[in-house]
Amino acid sequence: MEPVIEFPGARGVSRRRLLQMLAALGIAGPAAAQLGAQVHAQLSVETLRSADAIIDQHFGADRLPIIEKALQRNLEQFQAVRDLQIDDLIEPAPIFLAKGR
Amino acid sequence: MADNELVFKNAHELAALVQSRQVSPVEVVQAYLDRIEALNPKVNAFITVTRDHALQAARQAETEIRAGKYRGPLHGIPYAPKDILATRGIRTTNGSKVTADWVPDYESTITSRLNKAGAILVGKTNLLEFAMGSGVLSGFGPARNPWDLAYSPSGSSSGSGAALAASMVPLSVGTDTGGSIRGPAAFCGIVGLKQTYGRVSRYGVTTLSWSLDHAGPMTTSVADAAAMLKVMAGPDPLDPTARPEPVPDYTKALTGEVRGLRIGVPTNYFFDDAQPQVDAAVRTALRRLGDMGAQLVEVDVPHADLAASAGWIVAMGDAACFHEKRLREKADLFDPLVRERLEAASFYTATDYIKAMRVRTILMREMEDVFKKCDVMAVPGSGSVASKLPSPEIAKTDVHPGGAPYRGGNTFIGNMTGLPAMVIPCGFTSGPPVLPITIMFYGRPFDEATIFRVGHAYESVTDWAKRRPPVAYGPSDHEPAPQGPERWI
Known part of the structure; x- marks a missing residue:
C-alpha cells in the first residue's frame, strides 16, 4: 500500500x-x-524545547534555533524512509551475535 | 637510488627493492620523511609525523632483513594510518581539539598487525573531525587535494587520500562509515577498499557507528591493497564483530584475467547524478573490461536511493550516543558542523532508527539478488569530481537555504549492507583543473578476491594509477565554491 x-x-x-x-x-x-x-509538519524552537525535556539534554537557548534548522533538513531527507511501507515480515538487520559456549 | 624515484614507487615495487637489499628501509623511510617535511605545509595531510620512531623502526627492519629475517611484503615499508586509530604512546587526535592531547595506552589491532608485519609508522594522517566534520573547521584544518590545493580531497579520510596522491606515503589505513575511504580515493585518484564488515577488526578505531564503521587499506595500487588486507584481516578476540572467515592470500587473485567474469551495471540510481565526464570515463572502463572478456549484465537495486538517508539515521544516531558525554562537557571544542550534526541527531526517534535498520534488511536482500546475476557490480566511484574547499561560513553547517539538496552518493549502500567495495582510478577530467575520475566495484560478502581480480586486471592495462599530481599548484579560481559541505563520513 x-x-x-x-x-x-x-x-x-x-x-x-x-x-x-x-x-x-x-x-x-x-x-x-x-x-x-x-x-509534513514543520519544527519550531518550542517543539524542540519540549522534546529536550524528554531527551534530557538541556541544550541552551542559543543552540535550539541551530538544531531546529539542521533537524528540519534531516527530517526532510528522512521523509522517504518514513514514508516507506515495509512488510511486517521484514525485520531490522541484526547487530549482535549470540555466542554459544 | 634518488629519493624522488623511491617515493613514486608503489609499495610492492619498494618491497622488491627492500627484499633484494637494493635499497635499505632506512633510505625508503628517509625519502618519505623528507617528502612529508617538504609538502605537508601545503597539503596538510599529516597531523603527527613520527620521525624518530620511524627511523628507529627502519634501522631495526634493516638489521632483520640483513640477517635473513624478512617478514613479508610490508617489511620496511612506510605507512600512515588515519589519526582515528589508536597508537600506543603516540597521540591520537581524531582530528579534533576535543581529543587533541590524547595519548592512548593501547594499540589498535590494525596497527598492531601492520607493525608486526614490519610496516613502519611514519605518522598519523589528517581527517574530518571524528570522521564526520567539515575539515575546514576541524581541529587541525583541512587536508588539501594535491591535484589542486584549493580543492577538497574529500573525507573523512582526507589526509590519507591526499598523502597517497602526493606520494608522501605508499600505504595508509582509512575508515569508512558512509564512504570515507572511497570518497578520498575518488577525489584523489588512488585505491581505496572498504572491505566486508567484520573482515577487519575495529578494535582501537574511534567509533562513529558501531555497525557501519570499517577500517580498510588505502594505497596507490590494487596489489598493495591486497597485501595490506591479508595482514589486517582476521578474527580478533578484542572485537566480537570481527569474523572468523579464513583469510585467503589475496595476491593470488591478481591474475590479470577477467574472462567470464560477470560485471553488473545498475540501470537505476547509481549513474543518475554522474557528471558527463564521469559517466563517460566509467562506461569506457566497462567497455574495456568487456573487451578483455568480462560480461556486462544489467542489474537493478530498487531501493538504492534510500541507502544514504537510512544510513544517516543509523550513523548519526550511533554517533550522538557515542559522543553524548563529550558533547555535554566540551561542546565548544567541537567542529561546529560535528556539534550541529550530533545535537540534531539527539532528537532522532527510536522508530526512525529501527525503520532504517529494516531498510537495511531490504537493501541486503536486493544486493543478494544482484549477486545472483553478477560477480561484481560496477558504479562510478563518485558521481562528481573534487570541488573547491568551502569557506568556513559554508563549512560550519549542513543548512544552506537555496542550496542543492543532499545527494546520497554511491557509497552508503556498502556500509548499510556490509558488502566490500573498492575504488580505483579510471580517468581524468579535461580540466582545468585536471581531476581524477574513478570506478567502484562492489562484491559479495568476503569476496574481496574477485574485486581485487577485476581491479587489478583493469589497472594492469591502463596507466591512470601511475599519474601523479603537480602539487606545486596554487589556489585556483577555476570555479565558484560549492554550496554546502560534502556529506562524507
Missing part, C-alpha cells in the same frame, strides 16, 4: 501521485522531493 499524504482541502494523495502532479507542472527531481517533504 502506498503512503498517503493529506492535502488541506483535498482527498488524500499518495506521495507518488503528488510527484506525478508536480512533474506535470514542470517540477521534478530534488525540488519535487523537497516540496513533497514540506507537506
Whole structure:
C-alpha cells in the first residue's frame, strides 16, 4: 500500500501521485522531493524545547534555533524512509551475535 | 637510488627493492620523511609525523632483513594510518581539539598487525573531525587535494587520500562509515577498499557507528591493497564483530584475467547524478573490461536511493550516543558542523532508527539478488569530481537555504549492507583543473578476491594509477565554491 499524504482541502494523495502532479507542472527531481517533504509538519524552537525535556539534554537557548534548522533538513531527507511501507515480515538487520559456549 | 624515484614507487615495487637489499628501509623511510617535511605545509595531510620512531623502526627492519629475517611484503615499508586509530604512546587526535592531547595506552589491532608485519609508522594522517566534520573547521584544518590545493580531497579520510596522491606515503589505513575511504580515493585518484564488515577488526578505531564503521587499506595500487588486507584481516578476540572467515592470500587473485567474469551495471540510481565526464570515463572502463572478456549484465537495486538517508539515521544516531558525554562537557571544542550534526541527531526517534535498520534488511536482500546475476557490480566511484574547499561560513553547517539538496552518493549502500567495495582510478577530467575520475566495484560478502581480480586486471592495462599530481599548484579560481559541505563520513 502506498503512503498517503493529506492535502488541506483535498482527498488524500499518495506521495507518488503528488510527484506525478508536480512533474506535470514542470517540477521534478530534488525540488519535487523537497516540496513533497514540506507537506509534513514543520519544527519550531518550542517543539524542540519540549522534546529536550524528554531527551534530557538541556541544550541552551542559543543552540535550539541551530538544531531546529539542521533537524528540519534531516527530517526532510528522512521523509522517504518514513514514508516507506515495509512488510511486517521484514525485520531490522541484526547487530549482535549470540555466542554459544 | 634518488629519493624522488623511491617515493613514486608503489609499495610492492619498494618491497622488491627492500627484499633484494637494493635499497635499505632506512633510505625508503628517509625519502618519505623528507617528502612529508617538504609538502605537508601545503597539503596538510599529516597531523603527527613520527620521525624518530620511524627511523628507529627502519634501522631495526634493516638489521632483520640483513640477517635473513624478512617478514613479508610490508617489511620496511612506510605507512600512515588515519589519526582515528589508536597508537600506543603516540597521540591520537581524531582530528579534533576535543581529543587533541590524547595519548592512548593501547594499540589498535590494525596497527598492531601492520607493525608486526614490519610496516613502519611514519605518522598519523589528517581527517574530518571524528570522521564526520567539515575539515575546514576541524581541529587541525583541512587536508588539501594535491591535484589542486584549493580543492577538497574529500573525507573523512582526507589526509590519507591526499598523502597517497602526493606520494608522501605508499600505504595508509582509512575508515569508512558512509564512504570515507572511497570518497578520498575518488577525489584523489588512488585505491581505496572498504572491505566486508567484520573482515577487519575495529578494535582501537574511534567509533562513529558501531555497525557501519570499517577500517580498510588505502594505497596507490590494487596489489598493495591486497597485501595490506591479508595482514589486517582476521578474527580478533578484542572485537566480537570481527569474523572468523579464513583469510585467503589475496595476491593470488591478481591474475590479470577477467574472462567470464560477470560485471553488473545498475540501470537505476547509481549513474543518475554522474557528471558527463564521469559517466563517460566509467562506461569506457566497462567497455574495456568487456573487451578483455568480462560480461556486462544489467542489474537493478530498487531501493538504492534510500541507502544514504537510512544510513544517516543509523550513523548519526550511533554517533550522538557515542559522543553524548563529550558533547555535554566540551561542546565548544567541537567542529561546529560535528556539534550541529550530533545535537540534531539527539532528537532522532527510536522508530526512525529501527525503520532504517529494516531498510537495511531490504537493501541486503536486493544486493543478494544482484549477486545472483553478477560477480561484481560496477558504479562510478563518485558521481562528481573534487570541488573547491568551502569557506568556513559554508563549512560550519549542513543548512544552506537555496542550496542543492543532499545527494546520497554511491557509497552508503556498502556500509548499510556490509558488502566490500573498492575504488580505483579510471580517468581524468579535461580540466582545468585536471581531476581524477574513478570506478567502484562492489562484491559479495568476503569476496574481496574477485574485486581485487577485476581491479587489478583493469589497472594492469591502463596507466591512470601511475599519474601523479603537480602539487606545486596554487589556489585556483577555476570555479565558484560549492554550496554546502560534502556529506562524507
